[in-house]
Amino acid sequence: xxxxxxxxxxxxxxxxxxxxxTVVVFAALAAPVLAPFDPxxxxxxxxxxxxxxxxxxxxxSVGRDILSRxxxxxxxxxxxxxxxxxxxxxxxxxxxxxxxxFGGWLEAVSGWLIDVQLSFPFLLxxxxxxxxxxxxxxxxxxxxxxxxxxxxxxxxxAQVLSIKNLGYxxxxxxxxxxxxxxxxxxxxxNTLSPICVVASFSMAQAILTEAGLSFLGVGLDxxxxxxxxxxxxxxxxxxxxxWIATMPGIAIGxxxxxxxxxxEGLRELLDPRGRR
Amino acid sequence: MSGNILELEGLCIEVGAVGQRxxxxxxxxxxVARGETLGIVGESGSGKTLxxxxxxxxxxxxxxxxxxxxxxxxxxxxxxxxxxxxxxxxxxxxxxFQDPLTALNPVLNVGRQITEVLRRHLGLKGGAARLRxxxxxxxxxxxxxxxxxxxxxxxxxxxxxxxxxxxxxLAIEPRLLIADEPTTALDVTVQxxxxxxxxxxxxxxxxxxxxxxxxxxxxxxxxxxxxxxxxGRVVEEAPAARLFAAPEHAYSRSLLANLRHEPNLRPxxxxxxxxxxxxxxxxxxxxxxxxxxxxxxxxxxxTFRRRSFIPLKAPPRPVQAxxxxxxxxxxxxxxxxVGESGSGKxxxxxxxxxxxAATAGSIDFDGRNIxxxxxxxxxxxxxxxxxxxxxxxxxxxxxxxxxxxxAEPLVVHGIVRGQxxxxxxxxxxxxxxxxxxxxxxxxxxxxxxQRQRICIAxxxxxxxxxxxxxxxxxxxxxxxxxxILDLFQDLKTRFSLTYLFISHDLSVVRRIADxxxxxxxxxxxxxxxxxALFAAPQHPYTEALLAAVPxxxxxxxxxxxxxxxxxxxxxxxAPPAGCAFHTRxxxxxxxxxxxxxxxxxSTPGRLVACHLFV
Numbered sequence: 001x002x003x004x005x006x007x008x009x010x011x012x013x014x015x016x017x018x019x020x021x022t023v024v025v026f027a028a029l030a031a032p033v034l035a036p037f038d039p040x041x042x043x044x045x046x047x048x049x050x051x052x053x054x055x056x057x058x059x060x061s062v063g064r065d066i067l068s069r070x071x072x073x074x075x076x077x078x079x080x081x082x083x084x085x086x087x088x089x090x091x092x093x094x095x096x097x098x099x100x101x102f103g104g105w106l107e108a109v110s111g112w113l114i115d116v117q118l119s120f121p122f123l124l125x126x127x128x129x130x131x132x133x134x135x136x137x138x139x140x141x142x143x144x145x146x147x148x149x150x151x152x153x154x155x156x157x158a159q160v161l162s163i164k165n166l167g168y169x170x171x172x173x174x175x176x177x178x179x180x181x182x183x184x185x186x187x188x189x190n191t192l193s194p195i196c197v198v199a200s201f202s203m204a205q206a207i208l209t210e211a212g213l214s215f216l217g218v219g220l221d222x223x224x225x226x227x228x229x230x231x232x233x234x235x236x237x238x239x240x241x242x243w244i245a246t247m248p249g250i251a252i253g254x255x256x257x258x259x260x261x262x263x264e265g266l267r268e269l270l271d272p273r274g275r276r
Numbered sequence: 277m278s279g280n281i282l283e284l285e286g287l288c289i290e291v292g293a294v295g296q297r298x299x300x301x302x303x304x305x306x307x308v309a310r311g312e313t314l315g316i317v318g319e320s321g322s323g324k325t326l327x328x329x330x331x332x333x334x335x336x337x338x339x340x341x342x343x344x345x346x347x348x349x350x351x352x353x354x355x356x357x358x359x360x361x362x363x364x365x366x367x368x369x370x371x372x373f374q375d376p377l378t379a380l381n382p383v384l385n386v387g388r389q390i391t392e393v394l395r396r397h398l399g400l401k402g403g404a405a406r407l408r409x410x411x412x413x414x415x416x417x418x419x420x421x422x423x424x425x426x427x428x429x430x431x432x433x434x435x436x437x438x439x440x441x442x443x444x445x446l447a448i449e450p451r452l453l454i455a456d457e458p459t460t461a462l463d464v465t466v467q468x469x470x471x472x473x474x475x476x477x478x479x480x481x482x483x484x485x486x487x488x489x490x491x492x493x494x495x496x497x498x499x500x501x502x503x504x505x506x507x508g509r510v511v512e513e514a515p516a517a518r519l520f521a522a523p524e525h526a527y528s529r530s531l532l533a534n535l536r537h538e539p540n541l542r543p544x545x546x547x548x549x550x551x552x553x554x555x556x557x558x559x560x561x562x563x564x565x566x567x568x569x570x571x572x573x574x575x576x577x578x579t580f581r582r583r584s585f586i587p588l589k590a591p592p593r594p595v596q597a598x599x600x601x602x603x604x605x606x607x608x609x610x611x612x613x614v615g616e617s618g619s620g621k622x623x624x625x626x627x628x629x630x631x632x633a634a635t636a637g638s639i640d641f642d643g644r645n646i647x648x649x650x651x652x653x654x655x656x657x658x659x660x661x662x663x664x665x666x667x668x669x670x671x672x673x674x675x676x677x678x679x680x681x682x683a684e685p686l687v688v689h690g691i692v693r694g695q696x697x698x699x700x701x702x703x704x705x706x707x708x709x710x711x712x713x714x715x716x717x718x719x720x721x722x723x724x725x726q727r728q729r730i731c732i733a734x735x736x737x738x739x740x741x742x743x744x745x746x747x748x749x750x751x752x753x754x755x756x757x758x759x760i761l762d763l764f765q766d767l768k769t770r771f772s773l774t775y776l777f778i779s780h781d782l783s784v785v786r787r788i789a790d791x792x793x794x795x796x797x798x799x800x801x802x803x804x805x806x807x808a809l810f811a812a813p814q815h816p817y818t819e820a821l822l823a824a825v826p827x828x829x830x831x832x833x834x835x836x837x838x839x840x841x842x843x844x845x846x847x848x849x850a851p852p853a854g855c856a857f858h859t860r861x862x863x864x865x866x867x868x869x870x871x872x873x874x875x876x877x878s879t880p881g882r883l884v885a886c887h888l889f890v
Contacts, residue, residue: 167671168681171734174631175685176658189675 011268017261024255028074037065039072039225048241058243060233066247073225073248078255080137080220081206084144089199091145092152093191099153100160101183107157114150122147126209130218140219144209148202155198159191193270200263204256211252227252281452281484282308282331286344289326289335289508301326301341301508308452313478313485315499315516317492317531319753323508324488328454332365348452366397370445374457376437380429386413386440387425393447412443417473419843433844434617435466439473446477453478456488463616463780465841468824471498490753492531493783493828496520504528516830534754535783535828569640570742570774571605571628576637578620578627578798593849597623599798599856600637602875605742610768610775612789612806614782614821616845620798621778625744628776629661630654642741659689662735666747668727672719678705678730679715685738704733707770708763725756729763736767744776749784761788782825786810794818797848797856800875804882814884816861855887863888 027034036056043063051058057066099107126143133139163169169186177185207227213219214228215235222229227248234245289301301323308314318324330341331353346353348364356364365371373379381389390412391405400408406425413421416439429437438458445453455474459467475498478485487498495502495516502519504512504527512525523529578598597620605611605628613621626632628639630646638647641657649657662685665671672681682701686692692700702712708729719727728748735743745764749757765788767773779785785792789806794815802815813819820841827833841860846852852859858868868887878889 167665167667168673170631171663171665171671171731172684172688174629174658174661174663175688175734175738176655177684177688178655181688185676186673190673 011265013261014265014268017258017265020254020258021262024074024251024258025078027071028078031071031075035065035068035071037068039064039069040223041065048237048244050241051243057247058241060230060244061237061241066230066243069225069230070227070247070251073227073230074251074255076137076220076224076226077207077210077228077252080141080144080210080226081203083141084148084206084210085199085203087141087145088147088149088202089152089195092149093156093188093195095149096153096156097160097183097188097191100157101164101179101187110153110157114153117146117150123212126213127216127218130213135218135221137220140210140213143213144206147209148205151198151202152195155194156191159194160187163187163190193267196266196270197263200259200266203259203263207252207256207259211248279309280307281310281349282486283345283347284331284343285346287327287330287341287346288343289323289330289339289341291339293338299508300339301330304505304508304510306503306510306513308484308486310451310484311478311482312500313487313498315495315502316486316488316505317490317495317502318505319490319755321507322505324505325456327505328456328486328488331454332369332371333361334365366393367448368450369452369454370448370450371454372438372441372445372456372458374460376434376441376461377429379441380437382429385426385428386432390425390440390444390447393444397448408447409443412447413440415446415477416440416443417469418443435462435469435844438462438466438470442470442473442477446481449481450483452484452486454486454488457490458487459494460489460491464782464824465616465820467494468826469841474498491826492754493535493826496828496830497826497833504531520828520830531754532828534758568607569604570607570642571776572640573601573603573624573628574638574640576601576603576624576627576639577635578623578632579635595848596798596851597848598627598634599851601798601800603793603800603803605774605776606791607741607774608772609790610777610788612777612779612785612792613795614779614785614792615795616821617780618797618845618848619795620848621795622746623798624795625663625746625776625778629658629663629744656689659685659691659738660740661742661744662738662740664728664731664735664743664745664748666750668724668731668751671731672727674718674720677716677718678722681719681730682715682734682737684734689738691738700737704737705730707736707767708733725752725760728752728756728760732760732763732767736771736773739771740773742774742776744778746778747780748777750779750781757784764788782810782822794821797845797851799856799885800883801857801886802882802884803875804884808882814878814882814889815857815886816863816888817857820860820862855885 041064043059046055046059046063048061049055049059055065055067057070059065060069095110099110126147129143129146130139164187169182172182172186210219210226211228211231214226215232217232219228220226222232230248231245234241234248237244284307285305287301287304288299290297290299292298304323304327306314316324316327326335326339329335331346331348333353335341341354343354349368351360351364353361353364380386387406387409390409391400394400394405394408409425410421413424418424418436418439424432429440432440442458453474459470462470471494474485477483487495489495499516502514502516503510504519504525506527512519512523512528514524519528520532523532576598577600580595580597601624603624613624615621623632627634630639630649634647638645640646641660646654646657679698679701682704683697686697686700701715705712705715710726710729710733719730722730749760752760761784764775768775775788777785777788786806792804792806792809793800794802794817796817802809802813802818804814809818810822813822823836824841827836843860846856846859854870855861855864855868855873858864861868865887871887873885873887875883875885878884
């Protein structure tokens with residue numbers, strides 16, 4: 001395990017991504033300790049303060065400390081992104097694997113579902129569904145998962161199609177291995193690296209989409225701080241108090257960069273040929 | 277000006293990252309005279325391909341070459357300006373690569389690709405270019421050239437595609453043709469045609485040819501001089517006649533020795549009782565009776581239906597991969613399946629092992645009908661037969677250790693576990709000549725030959741009765757082939773195994789097989805003891821196959837009359853009526869066109885499906 005981390009640490013970009021993510025995750029976990037102010041505390045006397053010595057990143061229109069809200073907001077944004085990625089990866093991989101391995105009507109149905117999903121503007125669908133479901137964290141996670149599962153399904157299906165014709169799968173089949181063993185031992189592990197790459201990009205995409213939905217006001221509950229709702233808060237003050245929208249923007253950017261780099265590193269790590 | 281079209285002196289090629297550069301080609305010198313054919317022979321990694329690529333400065337990124345001289349028609353190739361270099365590449369040197377599929381652009385029709393060359397390098401346009409392209413295709417022996425100009429590469433077979441690439445190389449009327457393993461991906465009958473084609477063109481146009489190959493036997497017929505390369509160096513250079521008669525270097529001698537194996541050195545398994553009088557003495561069958569049949573196929577038929585991708589359009593005709601095959605595999609024998617690609621060899625093996633579903637017919641294994649077995653019963657049966665595949669790189673899961681791969685059949689069938697399992701894995705590794713300590717390592721750390729040994733270890737792990745080797749030696753170099761063949765023989769006697777040995781390489785078959793089944797378009801056309809078959813083939817197709825194999829003796833080889841088979845194998849989607857071979861058969865009778873021959877005994881112990889032998 002330690003050698004694996006070491007391998008990842010060797011690439012400069014991956015190292016930077018790893019450090020960034022560690023900082024973000026650590027800050028989110030230790031929010032109550034780290035945050036200098038209560039993220040919800042309104043201070044009418046400290047409205048729209050620029051970054052300074054008391055409020056390091058300034059305050060918003062009702063005088064809440066932006067740094068504290070960023071730290072707390074990370075909790076929600078990261079959780080939502082991670083959950084969405086997990087759900088969509090599991091579902092998409094399952095669908096892709098089944099349709100790739102068994103083909104037939106399974107493949108036809110899932111192919112049709114994927115086509116429908118891809119041909120429908122996702123944001124429109126998300127706004128419609130969130131409107132119908134009434135928003136909230138669970139709804140946002142599900143909608144985000146819905147937006148990305150096709151990525152896994154398509155890539156896993158393609159991988160399975162090529163892997164199932166390789167010699168080692170035929171050898172396993174010929175020596176009496178059952179379907180579960182063939183899929184679980186021989187096929188799925190070999191699709192891991194593309195899944196990881198897709199997962200890292202989807203995580204980034206999920207964080208961005210969550211921000212976008214919250215920005216549009218159909219996402220998470222505006223009273224709980226998330227990076228998206230903070231962006232939304234700063235929309236009206238872009239010219240007068242730039243820091244309100246910029247700070248969460250930077251946080252999103254750095255996190256997305258970190259996740260993407262980590263994905264790259266994972267991909268290289270998981271390729272058994274690349275390990276030295 | 278000298279009589280040499282190409283003179284190379286002191287070529288060195290280095291590859292690798294800065295700081296860890298390795299010299300992979302060292303001090304290679306040779307020349308090619310006008311109208312001469314120089315053969316370069318060597319195993320993979322000998323630097324033969326890099327050497328010729330460097331001549332046209334086509335080395336892959338990261339490789340660099342230098343030489344004291346690399347003169348083509350008196351010009352230093354390594355000092356040419358880009359424009360002059362392109363002119364040499366395009367107009368004076370034609371090159372033909374190994375893989376005819378990747379050498380052609382799949383989205384442009386063949387005519388377009390040829391006229392493009394003509395337009396760029398010779399300035400021919402429109403109708404003139406088209407006319408010339410038709411001429412070229414006709415010259416390389418493609419029927420209906422005008423019609424085929426409009427077709428795309430996927431509509432051509434492998435051999436036809438290689439003809440197209442040759443036509444493209446010749447379009448510019450080069451003075452030097454470089455052929456890099458042009459026939460390696462092709463069937464032996466097609467190889468014979470391509471060789472005849474290039475030789476004919478060479479005579480006509482006074483071409484010089486550099487022919488790179490791993491197959492020394494092929495050069496017996498082709499080359500005036502032969503350059504033997506090993507480890508990035510030229511180990512021997514000699515006129516073909518002298519090299520084959522009296523090789524000087526130890527490596528050349530070993531190459532030749534591998535080619536001229538002695539088929540009589542190995543013990544023969546018993547020949548059937550029916551041919552008792554003809555049977556050479558051999559070791560007794562381990563399982564007793566000579567007619568003990570391990571596996572039997574009766575009227576085995578496999579048809580692959582194809583789906584239509586366009587709605588409402590009738591689906592394409594189904595491919596008839598196997599058309600009523602009858603075959604007995606005797607316990608303890610090595611039965612070889614030979615035939616051109618597409619003849620159904622692999623499908624037959626897979627149908628017998630029940631990994632491809634039979635459309636009709638029956639399969640018996642060890643006296644039990646297994647045609648309809650399914651589920652657990654079938655999976656349990658599978659421990660009794662194992663497979664070894666052609667490509668040692670794709671037949672091992674890259675994520676699993678060598679030990680886990682070998683243990684797989686044992687784990688699947690729950691035969692042993694724990695320490696006993698680990699011991700068995702170690703035993704298997706030792707038996708195939710590998711160090712038992714490698715069990716923890718991953719496949720990518722091993723070479724092709726080692727991987728093939730690992731695959732064999734996996735195949736013998738659960739002590740099967742039957743091993744199917746599907747082109748198991750085809751991806752290996754000649755010297756490795758010999759080693760793996762010995763390993764197969766050794767394991768066979770130790771575990772009284774039965775082999776079904778699929779190969780397109782008849783020289784390999786000759787060394788290992790007891791009996792040979794020749795397949796053509798999904799049917800067995802001849803089945804005979806190996807010695808008898810190679811000594812006197814009966815079916816005209818077997819005859820043609822054997823005639824196409826080059827003999828490693830320049831004089832004998834050149835004296836032979838080469839009459840390559842006409843045309844291409846017909847499509848398995850639409851096999852000809854009557855005898856499937858009648859379209860290409862030099863001795864076809866009128867009844868061959870209407871009446872399909874039945875596989876029956878022609879002489880004791882030999883079966884042949886041909887109207888000439890009834």
